[in-house]
Amino acid sequence: MINGKSKRISVKTKISKRQRLIFPSSKLGTMRIVVKGHDLVAQIVYDAKEDDAFSNDNVMGVDLGIKCPAVSYCPDGSVKFYGNGRKNKYIRRHYNNLRKRFQKAKKPKAVVKINNKEQRILKDIDHKLSREIVNTAKAHDISVIKLERLQNIRSTTRTSRKNNHSLHTWSFYRLATFIEYKAKLAGIEVEYVDPAYTSQICPICGSVHHANDRKYTCRCGFHTHRDLLGAINICNSTEYIGNRYTA
Structure with missing residues (x-):
């Protein structure tokens, strides 16, 4: 929030290979930013199709x-x-x-x-x-x-x-x-x-x-x-x- 107005900013993020597989085929929902140590972590809610979800088999x-x-x-x-x-x-x-x-x-x-x-x-x-x-x-x-x-x-x-x-x-x-x-x-x-x-x-x-x-x-x-x-x-x-x- 700047001068009472919201403003979008872009930040670089690190995502895992698993997330790169999930996100393109998922419907993204809400996101929350939390502090873990010296890092900022984005917790994202998403809906994934069962067939597209990341398997634990590998x-x-x-x-x-x-x-x-x-x-x-x-x-x-x-x-x-x-x-x-x-x-x-x-x-x-x-x-x-x-x-x-x-x-x-x-x-x-x-x-x-x-x-x-x-x-x-x-x-x-x-x-x-x-x-x-x-x-x-x-x-x-x-x-x-x-x-x-x-x-x-x-x-x-x-x-x-x-x-x-x-x-x-x-x-x-x-x-x-x-x-x-x-x-x-x-x-x-x-x-x-x-x-x-x-x-x-x-x-x-x-x-x-x-x-x-x-x-x-x-x-x-x-x-x-x-x-x-x-x-x-x-x-x-x-x-x-x-x-x-x-x-």
């Missing part, structure tokens, strides 16, 4: 974890577990012990050398994991990979005193970055969804339950692996948040 959900580094789920029911959490834990514990030994001996150069070697090994593991995840997406003709938003992702994973908070946060960030980079090269989009309750909501009846260790059982009879449940709910999530940094 979406793959990926849940990142500690004991199981990654799990993917596709709507056709295909499931894949990636990596070895115990191996990663052993590598971190091994180099942490070496680090303490050299710190006690007051050998800072040796500590730096150990740190660099550990990171090279873990980085190589994440490269291989991300390549395998994207190859799975390509094999199933996936056009969108969904991941949990990285901010506050640790709050959805149980951690013990032995788990280093900042270390695991960085590990998730690096793996997600590698997935996003390799997916882009393959022509696959990456979307981030709200991680809240992804490991607790039953995809069949919608009830919320806590998993018993690695097993999830709902009173409706549905049961599955806890990390797989996260991948299923990420895949089915309709709340697109944005990039991995969005608050």
Whole structure:
């Protein structure tokens, strides 16, 4: 509103491949502008024909974890577990012990050398994991990979005193970055969804339950692996948040 008169302005927007498919064949309704972090997000109501609506068949959900580094789920029911959490834990514990030994001996150069070697090994593991995840997406003709938003992702994973908070946060960030980079090269989009309750909501009846260790059982009879449940709910999530940094 300028001087009591409304005025139209044009702004540049970023829309996903899914939205580009939906909007041309849909009847647009009302729109609301909301603030999310440092971004302005347009929430648009639209009516889409059932045949023209975007199908979830080409979406793959990926849940990142500690004991199981990654799990993917596709709507056709295909499931894949990636990596070895115990191996990663052993590598971190091994180099942490070496680090303490050299710190006690007051050998800072040796500590730096150990740190660099550990990171090279873990980085190589994440490269291989991300390549395998994207190859799975390509094999199933996936056009969108969904991941949990990285901010506050640790709050959805149980951690013990032995788990280093900042270390695991960085590990998730690096793996997600590698997935996003390799997916882009393959022509696959990456979307981030709200991680809240992804490991607790039953995809069949919608009830919320806590998993018993690695097993999830709902009173409706549905049961599955806890990390797989996260991948299923990420895949089915309709709340697109944005990039991995969005608050």
